[in-house]
Amino acid sequence: METSDKSEPEVVCWRDGALDGACLASARYGNHKFDRHLHDELVIVMTEAGAGQCHTRAGSEIAGPGSVLVFGPGEYHSGEVWEGREWIYRAIYLDMEGIGALSAVFSPDARADKPLLIPPGLYQDPHLAGLLVKAHASLDERGCVSLMERQANWWAAMGMLVGRYGRPAEEPVETRREARKMEQVREYVAANYERDISVDELAELVGLSRYYLTRAFCKTFGLPPHAYATQVRLLAAKRMLAAGHTAATAAAAVGFYDQSHLNRLFKRAYGITPGAYAALKPGH
Structure with missing residues (x-):
């Protein structure tokens, strides 16, 4: 692990009662490396400034402004701040309750054990990234933004994410x-x-x-x-x-x-x- 001499990482996490199964985070990292690890939630990362290089079994990708980075539950990954500079991002962590809530809204015919799937990967989609950041920021300003507006921003962003990239989980093939x-x-x-x-x-x-x-x-x-x-x-x-x-x-x-x-x-x-x-x- 390497940590910037300039400053310690700044990470804030919270939940909003308007959302089901979602944890939100804002982070700023200087020169930092993340060891290989996993999350038990679906992770959606929107870079606001700088960039991060992420490594998965599929390869390495650089997440900068205008991108949306998705990690599936249980997917191993590691990474570092790109070129040791700075990485400022917002993240959404959706547990199975949150994924189920998305499925209920956008894929009501999906089976409970086969919920909606957002395939892991890096999506270069400035429009979607901007909408997700807007929703995230409104949830970070609960005292200034009404409940109705926070929910409207959230479902508009989730609707675009699911509409563009979501798909029902496939039936597993015969396992060897x-x-x-x-x-x-x-x-x-x-x-x-x-x-x-x-x-x-x-x-x-x-x-x-x-x-x-x-x-x-x-x-x-x-x-x-x-x-x-x-x-x-x-x-x-x-x-x-x-x-x-x-x-x-x-x-x-x-x-x-x-x-x-x-x-x-x-x-x-x-x-x-x-x-x-x-x-x-x-x-x-």
Whole structure:
């Protein structure tokens, strides 16, 4: 991780009671690198100034003003401020409730287990980016903008996003045997992340060698099992911090060695410390 000597990152997060399942954030980063990590929400990022370079399994892309960057739930990514300068952006995090609300409005015939999908990627769309920024900014000024106007801005922006790029989630194709086993391993790790699970335990679970299991898991999900377990622990720690637990309590509960271990990995992944995240503006 590299952090600018000029200033610390500035990140503000909040919720608006007018929206279902949406968390909002405004951020400014100087020279900073984000370690590979994931979110359990759909993430929509609109750059206001500067640029960020983002890396996914599909490759690397540079998000600048006029672009909309989308990450799917569970999609691993990393990145850095482009050329070490500055990246100022607004972001929307939609959990499954929020995605379901979009589906109910814009795709009412979609099944509950097959909600609307915004394919991940970088969209160079200044019109859409401007509308999303306008909606986001009005939600950042709750005391000055009426509820009706905030909701109108939000649904206009979401309507354009879904209308241009949304599509119903496709029925899965017949899953290969190896893929089913890797999904079984991932679910097992997610259910037992508090423990220090061995590769031998996972290999025995699905009847594969340790070497083959590690290679197949990495090929399927983009990172080895131990790195996935770390990401699950970080997400669990975020939920505990948001619920009011201390960093020390969260670190112990989710399986990190100690609080300093959580602090180091949390900041490398999300750009702020657990303490700073816990102190972010509470929801409304």
